[in-house]
Amino acid sequence: MQGHFSAFSLVDRITELEAGKRAKGYFEVPAHLAGFPVSFAAEAGGQLAAWASMVQLDFNLRPVAGMASDLRFGIPVRPGQRLDLETTINSLDSEAVRYSARASINGESVIELDYSVGPMLPMEGFDSPQAMRERFELICGEGAPGGRFTDVPKHDLDIVELVPNERLCAILRVPKEALFFNDHFPRRPVFPGTMLLDAQIAVALKLAAGSRPWAPGTTLAASLVPDMKMRAFVPPGETVELQIDFESDSGENRMMFKTAARVRGKRVGVGLLEIEGRIGL
Amino acid sequence: MSQDEIKKEEILEVFPTVAKTIADALGCDVDDVKLNVSLIEGLDAESIDFLDLVFRLERSFKLKIPRGKIVEDSRGDLSEAEFEQKGIVTPAGMERLRTFLSEVPADRFSTPMKAADIPRLFTAETFCKLVIRARRAGASAA
Numbered sequence: 001m002q003g004h005f006s007a008f009s010l011v012d013r014i015t016e017l018e019a020g021k022r023a024k025g026y027f028e029v030p031a032h033l034a035g036f037p038v039s040f041a042a043e044a045g046g047q048l049a050a051w052a053s054m055v056q057l058d059f060n061l062r063p064v065a066g067m068a069s070d071l072r073f074g075i076p077v078r079p080g081q082r083l084d085l086e087t088t089i090n091s092l093d094s095e096a097v098r099y100s101a102r103a104s105i106n107g108e109s110v111i112e113l114d115y116s117v118g119p120m121l122p123m124e125g126f127d128s129p130q131a132m133r134e135r136f137e138l139i140c141g142e143g144a145p146g147g148r149f150t151d152v153p154k155h156d157l158d159i160v161e162l163v164p165n166e167r168l169c170a171i172l173r174v175p176k177e178a179l180f181f182n183d184h185f186p187r188r189p190v191f192p193g194t195m196l197l198d199a200q201i202a203v204a205l206k207l208a209a210g211s212r213p214w215a216p217g218t219t220l221a222a223s224l225v226p227d228m229k230m231r232a233f234v235p236p237g238e239t240v241e242l243q244i245d246f247e248s249d250s251g252e253n254r255m256m257f258k259t260a261a262r263v264r265g266k267r268v269g270v271g272l273l274e275i276e277g278r279i280g281l
Numbered sequence: 282m283s284q285d286e287i288k289k290e291e292i293l294e295v296f297p298t299v300a301k302t303i304a305d306a307l308g309c310d311v312d313d314v315k316l317n318v319s320l321i322e323g324l325d326a327e328s329i330d331f332l333d334l335v336f337r338l339e340r341s342f343k344l345k346i347p348r349g350k351i352v353e354d355s356r357g358d359l360s361e362a363e364f365e366q367k368g369i370v371t372p373a374g375m376e377r378l379r380t381f382l383s384e385v386p387a388d389r390f391s392t393p394m395k396a397a398d399i400p401r402l403f404t405a406e407t408f409c410k411l412v413i414r415a416r417r418a419g420a421s422a423a
Contacts, residue, residue: 067333095348096332117336119329227305231327260308267325270308 003182005135006148008192010044011051011085013143014136020056023048024086025139028146031080035151038073038222039201041083041110043194045101049087050118053097055136059129063097063118064185065193065230070114073222074104081105096120126185152180155199157242159206168207168244172199172261176237191234196269197225200259204244208255208275211246218277223254228271238263244273253277292316292409295342299409302341306334314405317384321401331400338412346415351407354414355381355399365396382407 016024027044029036050063077083087101097120101113123129138144156173174191175181181189201222208220234240241262250256254276261269296316304311307324320326326334335346347353356364357377364374370393378399379390384406 065329067329067336093348096336098336117332119332229306229308229329229333231329258308267308 001182001186003179004131004186005144005183007150007179008043008152008183009047009135009144010040010083010149011047011139011144012146014048014051014140017052017055017140020053020089020092022086022088023052024084025051026085027083029077029079029081029083030147030149032147033079033149033151036077036079037194037198037201038076038111039194039197041077041103042068042071042101042113042197043192044083044085045087045103045111045113046099046116046118046194048085049089049097049099049101049116051136051139052087052089053092053099053118053120054123054132056092057094057120059123059132059136061094061120062123062126062132064121064126064190065233066096066116066118067227067229068113068116068225069227070112071116071225071228072109072112072114073224074109074111076221077105077110083110090115094120124187126188128186150179152195153178155195155202157199157202159203162207162210164207164210165246167246168203168242170199170203170242170244172196172240172242174234174236174238174240178236181236188233189236191236191238191240193228193230193269196230196234196240196261197228197271199240200242200244200261200269200271200273201275203242204257204259204273204275207244207246207257208277211255212277214253214277215279218253218279220275220277222273223276224250224274226256226272226274228259228269228273230269232263232266232268234261234263234268240268247272250274253279287410287413291413292406295409295412296405298341299338299412300405302337303334303405303408306330306337316406316409317386317404319389319401320403320405320408328400331403334408335411338408342412342416344412344415344419346411350415351403351411352399354411357381368396370394370396370399378402384410 014025090098103110159170161169243260245258247256259271300314
């Protein structure tokens, strides 16, 4: 299947592994990309944790979606850079994996994920266990061939309401077809939670930009996700209503927003997101 | 007092923290979390919310809640086969459930009940009791 193990696979190689306990690895961000969202660095850390937990369960189960707490964003990622990954598995059983993760470039933090929970679901429903085992052997050995990850499609987003200092509502149209669905996941395509986060960050930045008289030279960026949860799968072709509500001023040049994503009225994602104004970037 | 007996004042003592934790997990207003509210039918909880909630309760109360603890405790002394047959809760299982989930109004125990539907019965009080039992288990293990 075209795109399997490339279109949304963000661990090229695992360099250290204690199955079910911890792992280190990396992902070479291809130089040909137009950009690499910071939320994908969190995805890469989560994928490393998934490998470290799936091998312990003989690839019969895999973590899908889940919750994250205290996800901190550091420096941005540029195409051509190597993203070093590490994870610690805090607990693992047939119901869930709990882990922390870090992604860095030359020692500088890109993301620090303090705590995440991934519910375990039967692998058969999402991917071939045998194909996953073979992929695992590859990335634990010589590593996957680099440069195969391509840009994901730009979000099809329309802002329908923007009230500065209060809220923003937007419509996100999930593509019916996209290469990344062949990788996430081949047997059951699911819109990745980290892509939803990326869309939420994009619209929260617009709300933040119109809500304060930011000093000249200020660059707005996501700085913290205190809480985020995917409550249901979002399939291809779905329309997602995004809502961003101002929650509080969380510090100097920082605004906290409450995020919600709904599909046909049902909340599929909830969370908090902090946007920070950084001067001199 | 038997290990199973839980006093109202114990429930009321943990309820404010449990209610806040439920509100955080479900993204709802804490004022909507009443002691007798059904988390699924009243607060739109999903199965992943229960997993999230248990982890949050562990962190809020600094205790360990074994996975599947509510379901395991629901069965009590009954074996799995005595509790459910082909996914349907047996009459003995229903009797045990009514005792264990004494906070749930009798008319919500519909029969036949699928074992998978047991979480539909859970209320905020169910999770207060879960915390109290986990505290007791932690205290007796120490």
